[in-house]
Amino acid sequence: MMNPISTPGAFTELDKFMFEAWGYIIIxxxxxxxEVKDCLEASVRLHEAAGTRGWAQVGKGFETEPALERLIDHxxxxxxxxxxxxxxxxxxxxxxxxxxxxxxxGSWHQDGSGAYDFSKLGYPIPLIQLRASFxxxxxxxxxxxxxxxxxxxxxxxxxxxxxxxxSGDDVPIGHVICAEAGSVLLFHNAVWHRxxxxxxxxxxxxxxxxxxxxxxxxxxxxDNDKAFLERTTPVRRYLMGQFxxxxxxxxxxxxxxxxSE
Ligand SMILES: O=C(O)CCC(=O)C(=O)O
Numbered sequence: 001m002m003n004p005i006s007t008p009g010a011f012t013e014l015d016k017f018m019f020e021a022w023g024y025i026i027i028x029x030x031x032x033x034x035e036v037k038d039c040l041e042a043s044v045r046l047h048e049a050a051g052t053r054g055w056a057q058v059g060k061g062f063e064t065e066p067a068l069e070r071l072i073d074h075x076x077x078x079x080x081x082x083x084x085x086x087x088x089x090x091x092x093x094x095x096x097x098x099x100x101x102x103x104x105x106g107s108w109h110q111d112g113s114g115a116y117d118f119s120k121l122g123y124p125i126p127l128i129q130l131r132a133s134f135x136x137x138x139x140x141x142x143x144x145x146x147x148x149x150x151x152x153x154x155x156x157x158x159x160x161x162x163x164x165x166x167s168g169d170d171v172p173i174g175h176v177i178c179a180e181a182g183s184v185l186l187f188h189n190a191v192w193h194r195x196x197x198x199x200x201x202x203x204x205x206x207x208x209x210x211x212x213x214x215x216x217x218x219x220x221x222x223d224n225d226k227a228f229l230e231r232t233t234p235v236r237r238y239l240m241g242q243f244x245x246x247x248x249x250x251x252x253x254x255x256x257x258x259x260s261e
Contacts, residue, residue, distance in 0.1 A: 003178075004151075006186075008076030011083030019084075023154035024187035030076040031134065031182035038067035040136045040181075043096045043205040055103055055195065057095040059220025061207075063228045068094070068207060073235050077132045077184055081211045084130060091239040092129060092212035093220035099145035099195050099204040106195030108165050110154075111210075113219070118189060124155050125190035128216060133185040134207040137200075142176045145204030146196040147185055149175050154190035168194075214241065 004018035006025040018025050031039065042065035046058045062069040071077075072091055081089065099106075111129050112118035118125050139146045150173055153160070164171060176196050177185055187193070198204050210219075224240045237243075 006080075009079055011080040015080065016083070019186070019188070022149075022151040023191035024149055024151075024185060025080075026177060026179055027076060027080075027184040027186065028179060029182060030074065030184045033182070035067070035070075036136055036181045039071070039134065039207060040205055042067045043098070043136060043207065044203075046096050047098050047203075047205075052098060054100055055098065055106065057097045057208075059093055059095055060225075061096045062094050063225045068096070069232065069236070071134055071207060071209060072239055073233075074132075074184075077186065077209075080186060081130055081132070084127060085211065085213065088214050089211050089239075090214050090216070090218070090241045092210045092216050092218050093208075094210070095208045095220060097195075097206050097208060099198045099206075101198065101201045101203055103145060103195070103198045103204070105148075105168055105197050107168060108160055108171075108192055108194045110192055111189035119159075123157060127188055127190075128212055129189035130211045131185075131187050131189070132209045132211070133187070134209070135179055135181050135183050135185070136205040136207060137202070138181045139183075139204070140178050140180045142178060143197050143199045145198030145200070145206075147177045147206075148194050148196040149177060149185075149187065150192040151175050153192040154188045156192075160192050211239075214243075 004022050004025045006015045006027045008027055008030055015025055042061065046061045046065065047056065050058045052058065062072055111131060118128055133147065138144060150171060179185070218241070224242060229237055229240060229242055
């Protein structure tokens with residue numbers, strides 16, 4: 001099977017080409033076995049505390065779980081996010097997703113806000129939610145709760161047919177992502193995707209970090225936790241959207257005279 005395999009760190013020209021062509025890249029060997037274990041234990045704690053059942057996602061785990069906080073600005077991933085967005089972006093949300101033991105396929109969808117379909121913004125659908133998905137259980141063979149993506153579908157002017165979305169049928173060009181625990185899948189919000197079936201007798205956890213332009217509203221929190229902001233690092237505070245705008249209260253580009261009036 002062809003795979004858009006990348007390497008941790010810089011966003012290379014080949015990464016850029018693969019990301020443009022397929023809408024995603026896969027970065028193996030990002031977390032060590034010990035880091036995977038810590039993040040997995042943290043994920044289980046989060047879901048237990050939230051009392052989730054079945055397929056579920058829990059947000060802002062970074063506020064209480066240091067192992068998950070460390071992934072916010074992971075050096076294997078952040079340079080790629082920065083290459084795609086420039087210097088100004090935020091962590092729009094962080095979702096810890098559980099695909100339960102013996103879970104079936106999820107529904108096909110593109111990422112975005114339920115309140116506002118990103119396809120209304122124009123074509124091609126812009127990059128608004130760049131998702132870095134840290135795999136915390138082995139997904140190196142199909143039917144282990146993998147992600148399934150349709151390569152290049154972020155550029156399709158035709159939507160995935162409603163009949164396929166309703167039936168949950170397979171699509172001949174669906175790509176079941178096979179990668180080991182500790183790998184990261186980085187993908188564009190407009191790529192059609194779904195959770196793939198999981199035949200294992202254990203719950204599958206994946207930690208998703210979603211990066212957005214700075215004007216997008218966060219979706220896993222209405223406000224940042226003050227105690228978290230105080231104890232975290234400057235870069236992570238920035239990623240929480242806590243930065244000074246030198247041009248406030250006016251947008252950049254207003255005549256300078258306005259500032260002294
Ligand atoms: O973790 C997963 O299985 C998929 C999550 C997903 O597709 C989503 O949250 O949009």
